[in-house]
Amino acid sequence: xxxxxxxxxxxxxxxxxxxxxxxxxxxxxxxxxxxxxxxxxxxxxxxxxxxxxxxxxxxxxxxxxxxx
Numbered sequence: 873x874x875x876x877x878x879x880x881x882x883x884x885x886x887x888x889x890x891x892x893x894x895x896x897x898x899x900x901x902x903x904x905x906x907x908x909x910x911x912x913x914x915x916x917x918x919x920x921x922x923x924x925x926x927x928x929x930x931x932x933x934x935x936x937x938x939x940x
Contacts, residue, residue, distance in 0.1 A: 875929075877901055879915055884929045890914055890921025899926045 877884055877898040887895040888902035894916040902924060905911045914921055 888924045888926045890924045892917050892919040
């Protein structure tokens, strides 16, 4: 994962992600797209995400094999 948002290029501190698991977009951009543009698709793969999770960026990937 890069350390900047794929949409606005600001440094990632909080991310929002859906079922697809892409966490390259900041929570601010995801909120703008969902509530202002009414677009619930992932910015990376365009998968429809009815629910998103917002979390603080961590220094490691919880879902990678190297973590366990």
